[in-house]
Amino acid sequence: MDTLIQQVVSGLATGSIYAALALALVMIYQATDVVNFAQGEMAMFATYVAWSLINAGVPYWPAFFATLVIAFAGGLLIQRLVIRPVANAPILTIVIVTIGLLVIFNSLAGWIFTYVQKPFPSPFPKEPVRVGEIVLGTHDLGQIGVTLIVLLCIWLFFRFTPLGLAMRAAAQNPLSSRLVGIRVGWMLALGWALAAMFGAVAGMMVAPVLFLDPNMMGGVQIYAFAAATLGGFTSPVGAVIGGLIVGVVENLVGTYVTFIGTELKFSVALALIIVVLLVKPSGLFGRTTVKRV
């Protein structure tokens, strides 16, 4: 029983990473109907930025927030420079462009920072928390806490600020939004910027566990895809819940179903994605889109 609780908590911790990245994917999908295949690599690159800052002697939390600002600016730039020129092109074109970004970030990170794994500090104390017989990692708990705070900020932003409202409007009905004076292009860019920021949070939270290297986010991204698919690409809440479910299931399956273990990690994600798409393509919480032809 104790093992079960511990596994569920550490599953929630991993799940919160998936949730953050899935949320980033969903934000971009909602605003522009694009699945950003480079989301994970952008997050990995942002984590390298944080690593460089910390290595240059900046204390953790200032480095953390500086990285968020840099990631924000980076996301904005990418949308303006690379995505906007192909915004009206067929889906295939946009998918290929994001794959191009994936490749570029991956190789740039390898080029600048080498492929050697690097340790990344955790801001939380090392001492585990004991509740009776149950031992919980502080990093796990901290990770969940940080994700919850991010979610709260986002919710407040979209619910209570005029800018958040404008962004929602631009995603829902670009034409009408434009007519009431919202600068739709910039709202989309802002969506990319925010998504890059969540990605950065996910990257910095997962790096102490996985160690930092250019391929760090490959596995995380595929699980984030699975999470977003499960929750529904049209639902931010769904993405978060999907992330947590996927994290917990992954951990429990890894512990109790021995023949899968970690060796078939990606196959589990593949199976999950395909099954969800076949059974309920809009995900658990997504809207079913009806196309007019």
Add this chain to the structure above:
Amino acid sequence: MNNARARQVFLGVAILIACVLPFVLSNFRLFQFTQVYIYAIALLGLNLLTGYNGQISLGHGAFFAIGAYAAAILMDRWGVPYGWTLPIAAAICLLVGFLFGLPALRLEGLYLALATFALALAAPQILKYFEHWTGGSQGLVLTKPKAPFGLALNPDQWLYFLALGVLLLTFWVGGNLLRGRVGRAIVAIRDNPIAAQAMGVNTAVVKSVTFGISAAFTGLAGALSAVVVAFVAPDSFNVFLSITLLIGIVIGGLASLSGAIYGAFFIQFVPNLAQDISKAAPWAIFGVFLIVFMIAMPSGIAGGIGMLWNRLTRRRVSETAAVAPRPGMQPTP
């Protein structure tokens, strides 16, 4: 000289040059050209699906892997002659592709991209998992075949001609497939699925069969590569192989037969040139090329050459027309 005639002449000259190459190039260069032909076959398969039929696959490396492993296991475990492994591997991939294509019918655009991307990531792990068959991470070591019928060719030269032969065969099959009724159905589904269906095209059948044929071509390329390299290992079929294939069809030219050849040359030789700068450089260059091509030249090298050719011939036509105006020789608008 009209376009079709010019194309035939070019093709003839190209095949002639390809037949001379083995006797002038070093074995290492020859091996690289063999690789180019193998890539071209794989790209033809992917282009059929993604370029012509509009189904995005980011996981064709997985079919390449299945073909390669099918051939390798047949040779390694059962001692099947390598010549037979090629059609068998293609048939296996046809079946697997068809089966994967069935659920893919329900997945449109992005979702298919997602599912195939996951497939690409999962492939090496699955290969490692069935260690008994696949030899795990160590892979399988095979023996390089010698030239048959007492031909005076060394193994590299023979394999080169084998790859060239398979290449010509697949392009002949692919070309005929696309020129006919089926080809028009394949393209119609990409351009307007509803109109295609209204015209009586059975979209479900055509799409899943296209998936199968596409996988068969790519799997055939995989089997050929297993024979030529005489070694298979799971990590050479990672997600970057799938991305490499995607890069090949984008740079070469989507929905273009000749594009598969240009793309194959690109993915074989550009990384070699770039490797001198840094280990990571080829991929950075690939990425930049992908984005620049998508923004500036979405029809790839093949489209660029086509445009250039049209411009040149149009000028020539209008010049001759000016000298000696004849009916029926209007410059095309």
